[in-house]
Amino acid sequence: MRWDALFADLESQFEALQESDLYGEVADRIRAEVGKITVLDRLRGAVNTVVRVELMDAEPVRGLLSRVGKDCLLLETERYEEWLIPVDALVAVHRLGPWAEPAVGAVEGKLGLTHLLRGIARDRSPVTLFCSAGGPVTGTIDRVGADFLELAEHPLDAPRRRSEVYNVRLVPTQALRALRRR
Numbered sequence: 001m002r003w004d005a006l007f008a009d010l011e012s013q014f015e016a017l018q019e020s021d022l023y024g025e026v027a028d029r030i031r032a033e034v035g036k037i038t039v040l041d042r043l044r045g046a047v048n049t050v051v052r053v054e055l056m057d058a059e060p061v062r063g064l065l066s067r068v069g070k071d072c073l074l075l076e077t078e079r080y081e082e083w084l085i086p087v088d089a090l091v092a093v094h095r096l097g098p099w100a101e102p103a104v105g106a107v108e109g110k111l112g113l114t115h116l117l118r119g120i121a122r123d124r125s126p127v128t129l130f131c132s133a134g135g136p137v138t139g140t141i142d143r144v145g146a147d148f149l150e151l152a153e154h155p156l157d158a159p160r161r162r163s164e165v166y167n168v169r170l171v172p173t174q175a176l177r178a179l180r181r182r
Contacts, residue, residue, distance in 0.1 A: 037100045039087055039090070040068055040070070040071075040087065041100040041101060042093075042096060042100050043065065043068045043073055043087075043093065043096070044068045044100070044101035045096070045097065045098075045099035045100040045101040046065050046093075046095075046096040046097055046099070047065055047066065047067065047068060047101070048064065048065070048066070049064070049065055049095065049096070049097060050062065050063065050064050050065075050095065051063070051064075051065050051075070051093055051094060051095045051096060052093070052094040052095060053073075053075065053083075053085060053090060053092075053093050053094075054090070054091040054092040054093075054094075055085065055089050055090065055091060055130070055177050055178055056089050056090075056091055056132065056177050057089075057130065057131065057132050057133070057177045058089075058130040058136075058177050058178050061075055061077065061083050061085070061178070062077065063075035063076050063077035063078070063081075063083060064076045064077075069111040069112055069113065069115075069116065070111060070112040071086060071087050071088070071112045071113050072084060072085060072086050072087060072112065072113040072116065073085050073087065074116075079182075080182065081180050081181065081182050082180070082181045082182075083178055083179070083180050083181075084113070084116055084117075084120070084178070084179040084181070085177075085178045085179075086113050086173070086176055086177070086178075088174070089176070089177040089178060113173060113176075114144055114146065114147075114173065117141060117144045117149055117173070117179075118144045120141055120179070120181060121140075121141040121142065121143060121144050121149070124140055124160060125140070125181050126138065126139065126140055126154075126156050126159075126160070126181075126182070127139065127140070127141060127151075127179050127180060127181045128156065128179070128180040128181075129151060129171060129176065129178075129179055130176075130177045130178040130179070130180070131171055131175045131176060131177060132175045132176075132177055133175070136180075137151065137153055137169060138153065138154065138155065138156040139151045139152045139153040139154050139160070139165070139169075140152050140154065140160040142168065147172060147173050147174070148170055148171060148172050148173060149170075149171050149173065149176070150168055150169070150170050150171075151168070151169045151171060152165045152167075152168055153165060153166055153167040153168070153169055154166065156182075
């Protein structure tokens, strides 16, 4: 009887040791996989979720995360505004949920900030730019280069007409913190 108890105790210790080794191996593998997840992967996992975004040099924005490009994200707010935000301008994102989505479609993975800015310039939509220095500026994007945009500054409620434009501002895209379009 004493031998049976001893063997039973040794067997339970052995099983516990095997389970702890397996648990440690699984935990190590999980940590290694999590280490490969990028900010964009985490953001893609939250598409169609209402999030709050903290930005450098701009007020926080709350809205539906509708798209994630290769270097930017698009939020839609309750006031029918669209916010185009470069990932480099993010300070924090709240309410993401637990999921990540590393796979992207062929087109979505290539659409970056400059592609989207060119689309906005083509639409001639009035926008508000938030940059790393100074306050917000309003106008229409006239052109987008490889690493800059040119904004014809005019009041948001006025159409882009030569008589309304009071300045043309060149903004390096690295200085862009957010773009709001109504």
